[in-house]
Amino acid sequence: MADILSQSEIDALLSALSTGEMDAEELKEEESKPKVRVYDFKxxxxxxxxxxxxxxxxxxxxxxxxxxxxxxxxxxxxxxxxxxxxxxxxxxxxxxxxxxxxxxxxxxxxxxxxxxxxxxxxxxxxxxxxxxxxxxxxxxxxxxxxxxxxxxxxxxxxxxxxxxxxxxxxxxxxxxxxxxxxxxxxxxxxxxxxxxxxxxxxxxxxxxxxxxxxxxxxxxxxxxxxxxxxxxxxxxxxxxNDVTKEEYQALRQRIENSLININVLLGKSQITVHELLHLNTGDVISLNRQIDQPVTVEVGGFPKFFAQPGKKNKRMAVQIIKPIVQEDNHNE
CATH class of the missing domain: 3.40.1550.10 (CheC-like)
Known part of the structure; x- marks a missing residue:
């Protein structure tokens, strides 16, 4: 690759050609000569x-x-x-x-x-x-x-x-x-x-x-x-390198068998510090959700589903109603 001249070097070269200090023909002869680069084997x-x-x-x-x-x-x-x-x-x-x-x-x-x-x-x-x-x-x-x-x-x-x-x-x-x-x-x-x-x-x-x-x-x-x-x-x-079918199946199986945390959010409320300090057994805290409204199911800390609370086999449970889309999340 040829050396790149700076603007000052270009100006100096043009000035030398215009004053006659350098001959254009000599430059052409220099260009036509075979260039030899010294190589140091050390x-x-x-x-x-x-x-x-x-x-x-x-x-x-x-x-x-x-x-x-x-x-x-x-x-x-x-x-x-x-x-x-x-x-x-x-x-x-x-x-x-x-x-x-x-x-x-x-x-x-x-x-x-x-x-x-x-x-x-x-x-x-x-x-x-x-x-x-x-x-x-x-x-x-x-x-x-x-x-x-x-x-x-x-x-x-x-x-x-x-x-x-x-x-x-x-x-x-x-x-x-x-x-x-x-x-x-x-x-x-x-x-x-x-x-x-x-x-x-x-x-x-x-x-x-x-x-x-x-x-x-x-x-x-x-x-x-x-x-x-x-x-x-x-x-x-x-x-x-594409993932092989065997690698894909192994990866999918490991993901499907992974354990994730699911939380059911019944509602939220706000109380003062004074009220918190004076809470006693039997006190009732009102939530911001009506009893007939669905609860929110969070997966990994993110709201994913609306559900209805209830019981199954004498244990507390929720029944999934529908997934939460972005618009529902904003409206809530």
């Missing part, structure tokens, strides 16, 4: 655009869930959103993150391998400061976290795992994420080969007045079992 693109879009949607939902979770835990303004989704070699991802940062190593069975959630020190320490009763001021001291501070961070980040599970439930419903460890030095982290393609989802985070990035690293080898479920073709084919 950066093999193993995810399609469709799969990238699916991953973006999943983590946009994850970002919303994280915003709610951190807002409740830290009791301060939190805003998290997806900034970018890229695929690159694992080695390049490790080189791009700070030498001292907060790395959460997560396993998510039934997927094999490990995921990485890298928390920028600005954000990580702002969270820690809030947990300890501070104003959420960032202070880069990740290199020498105390055991208490590390334990507080682990507990905070473990609380994000249900959000990760919920965000991925549409793709891998049985995912059971678990935080394995918290690491501060990325050089000790060799989870996959340096040339392995990984997806890096960068989340822009604002905690109070501190801002930074949260990077989620998903290796291709980990996502390989669910990659087919990330395509739009998978979702369309899932929707096209």
């Amino acid at each position: 950066r093999a693109l193993r995810f399609s655009k469709d799969q990238i879009r699916s991953l973006t949607r999943i983590h946009e939902n994850y970002a919303r869930l994280l915003t709610s979770y951190f807002s409740a835990q830290l009791r301060t303004y939190v805003q998290i959103s997806v900034a970018s989704v890229d695929q690159l070699p694992y080695e390049e991802f490790i080189r791009s993150i700070p030498s001292a940062t907060v790395l959460n190593i997560i396993e998510a069975p039934p997927l094999e391998g490990h995921l990485i959630v890298e928390m920028n020190p600005n954000i990580a320490y702002a969270m820690l400061d809030r947990l300890l009763g501070g104003a959420g001021i960032s202070m880069n001291k990740v290199e020498n976290l105390t055991e208490i501070e590390k334990d507080l961070m682990i507990r905070l980040f473990e609380g994000t795992l249900p959000s990760l599970k919920e965000a991925w439930s549409s793709v891998e419903a049985e995912m059971r994420p678990r935080l394995l460890e918290l690491e501060t030095n990325p050089q000790f982290l060799q989870l996959v080969s340096p040339n392995e393609t990984v997806i890096v989802i960068s989340l822009s985070a604002m905690i109070g007045k501190s801002s930074g990035m949260i990077n989620i690293c998903l290796p291709h080898v980990v996502l390989e079992p669910v990659i087919p479920k990330l395509s739009m073709h998978y979702w369309m084919s899932e929707k096209k």
Whole structure:
């Protein structure tokens, strides 16, 4: 696809052609020349655009869930959103993150391998400061976290795992994420080969007045079992699957055997609080319904039928007269 020029670039190009700085014939020759695009085999693109879009949607939902979770835990303004989704070699991802940062190593069975959630020190320490009763001021001291501070961070980040599970439930419903460890030095982290393609989802985070990035690293080898479920073709084919006759009969039988609550409303009345406090045995409360008027039968809390009260086999019962239509409901 050709590059789209902005209006300022178009104006500059027309100006160069009109002043003679650029020749139209030379432009035609440039267009006719075969275009060669350099391909780096170390950066093999193993995810399609469709799969990238699916991953973006999943983590946009994850970002919303994280915003709610951190807002409740830290009791301060939190805003998290997806900034970018890229695929690159694992080695390049490790080189791009700070030498001292907060790395959460997560396993998510039934997927094999490990995921990485890298928390920028600005954000990580702002969270820690809030947990300890501070104003959420960032202070880069990740290199020498105390055991208490590390334990507080682990507990905070473990609380994000249900959000990760919920965000991925549409793709891998049985995912059971678990935080394995918290690491501060990325050089000790060799989870996959340096040339392995990984997806890096960068989340822009604002905690109070501190801002930074949260990077989620998903290796291709980990996502390989669910990659087919990330395509739009998978979702369309899932929707096209018709329910079989056996499934329909089984579903109908389960619904027909379900228990529902039925209430018979004899009438309504209004009394004052004073009258309520002075009610005694034998007092009579007048209802708003005449004795010859039908009563209302409610199914699941909704009025469905008019009925006549009576007895059957020495037990109180009602006889259905007619169903309630919308007009009858309004008239009543």
